Amino acid sequence: MADALTAPHILEYPYTRSVGPVLGAFFGALKERRILGVRTADGRVLVPPQEYDPETGAALDELVEVADAGVVTTWAWVAEPRPKHPLQEPFAFALVRLDGADTALLHAVAAPAMDAMATGMRVRARWRDERSGDITDIVCFEPAP
């Protein structure tokens, strides 16, 4: 196929998504450097918040603020980031259970090397200076003492 022509081919879908009252609040709070969860009837706090309790189906609307630091519950090291990954240096995708939350949030953790990562390690959000109400307002999480 040495003589075969190649060309870039870009498929682009300009979607907009209505986020609803619960995720709308979550994204709005990110702009103010705050992370919101939602409390279920049995007292658990889901982060990111959901409109309906995944266990009972009950509508949820009691938003509660949680910390921007927490614990890594599981992680996967990305040795060779791809162009669309959140970080361009090696990093970890991790589930982070924030202080005050009962569920974990998926995000990137910037660690100097894979052996700096561990389940149970504490991490803290690194916020973007200019925030737009998007999950990328958190650049990544970083190891925290």
Add this chain to the structure above:
Amino acid sequence: MSDPYAVVARPVRLDYTYTAGTASSRFLRAIMQRRLLGSRCPSCAKVYVPLRTSCPTCGVEMGEDVAVSDRGIVTTFCIVNIPFPGMAVKPPFAAASVLLDGADIPIFHLIQEIPAEEVRMGLRVEAVWRPDDEMEPSMESIRHFRPTGEPDAPFERYKDHL
């Protein structure tokens, strides 16, 4: 502070590298010389445009390359009235199957230089090529097809190519 009706932009962008393959590459390179290449099936004798390596009907390897004309007949068409983002031409316009002279399978292209509502089956059209310095190995090197002014082709001429 939450707007329950807030919408967020969530564009999806997929970056591909398209590899044309040897047959399509030959076709696309010929376009640079303003030549349209098809290939004839040694079994059913049909000429497929763009050229390909095997006949989709007979499954056999294609025979020789055949240069076909850049003129042809509108066999079927549709008129596009609804605009969408990224559209290159202003609606209404006609997109048509064009049976090039010498080919048995129509290609799909844009018909311009005629009001969309006057586009019809049997209309004789010709390719309008880009200027030399804008040619590239792409079907877009043909800007569009336009009427030749010849009399319409009779239905009999293209009825087996719809």
